[in-house]
């Protein structure tokens with residue numbers, strides 16, 4: 001089977017899928033730690049002539065099972081599933097996570113969704129996996145159920161920053177059950193790559209740290225909205241995202257990055273869309289134009305270099321974040337802000353001199 005697909009229930013899984021190799025997770029960010037597991041899944045699936053499938057959930061179980069106020073997710077729903085397919089999955093089973101769903105016992109979950117639903121013959125997992133009602137299932141449960149239902153269990157050692165999937169090929173080659181005992185420390189002492197570490201880095205504006213863990217530039221996407229129409233007067237028209245863009249909005253500040261139009265509005269179809277265009281991004285409440293006590297919305301806006309006559313209204317754009325240049329400041333005059341924006345543009349140009357958008361890498 002070569003079709004790549006996203007399914008939202010077992011009914012949508014094609015009857016002719018064939019036997020599968022599966023990994024399970026929330027995959028927020030689809031970061032290098034996730035990609036290490038996904039690469040191992042692909043290798044194990046290829047070695048056994050199985051279809052590699054990621055089973056994932058939406059909303060994030062933490063957002064369903066715990067109190068509100070949980071930190072936002074790094075990747076939006078559709079981006080997460082798209083990135084899973086880009087990582088080489090032939091299928092993504094994206095199940096709605098509800099209280100009812102969470103009541104499946106570990107064994108029922110494995111039997112209904114994995115064995116009967118996906119024809120699973122191999123599961124690839126980290127050692128800390130937890131699943132089923134009250135998170136009662138773990139690696140030992142999988143090993144026991146694997147013997148009962150006839151699937152292999154590949155337990156991967158932890159991956160640390162700086163390591164690549166290739167470093168751990170030996171562990172994968174070591175065979176399905178014997179990579180190491182569950183709970184035994186991974187191959188390096190450095191802290192794990194984790195979605196929460198990436199979230200923290202983005203919220204502190206530490207973009208290179210986030211990029212190193214993601215293995216790609218962080219992205220935020222939305223339809224371009226109308227703003228206060230000041231940008232053009234300043235000589236810096238900016239494409240404004242809406243108040244709830246897709247993907248975690250990093251700390252306030254000025255950033256170097258890229259802009260790609262991922263979907264053109266009806267009126268713009270036919271015109272060549274921007275792909276990986278150099279851009280200076282501003283995130284903040286534009287304090288130069290608002291008094292301290294005045295309520296002002298937090299804006300994500302992008303000035304694209306090289307052409308001030310674009311029309312991006314209504315298009316869906318994706319911004320890639322490469323580096324944070326400075327914090328957002330309140331300037332004593334509009335002229336002072338514009339002078340700084342000129343400098344910002346130069347800094348962006350220098351920052352991006354030897355950097356390419358991820359979109360261009362993939363072409």
Ligand SMILES: Cc1cc2nc3c(=O)[nH]c(=O)nc-3n(C[C@H](O)[C@H](O)[C@H](O)COP(=O)(O)O)c2cc1C
Nearest residue numbers: 227228229230231280282286287288303328329344
């Ligand atoms: C490169 C760049 C840097 C910016 N830096 C600041 C800043 O430090 N302080 C600020 O108040 N606004 C800053 N802004 C935001 C501008 O105030 C905003 O783009 C302008 O008010 C236009 O708003 P509009 O798109 O709603 O018309 C910056 C914008 C850009 C493009």
Ligand SMILES: Nc1ncnc2c1ncn2[C@@H]1O[C@H](COP(=O)(O)OP(=O)(O)O)[C@@H](O)[C@H]1O
Nearest residue numbers: 226227228229231232237238304308310312313
């Ligand atoms: N180089 C550019 N970068 C960003 N947007 C541009 C550029 N050139 C033209 N535009 C257009 O101008 C709009 C922004 O102009 P601006 O005066 O800032 O208005 P608004 O306040 O509505 O954002 C963008 O939405 C886009 O359609």
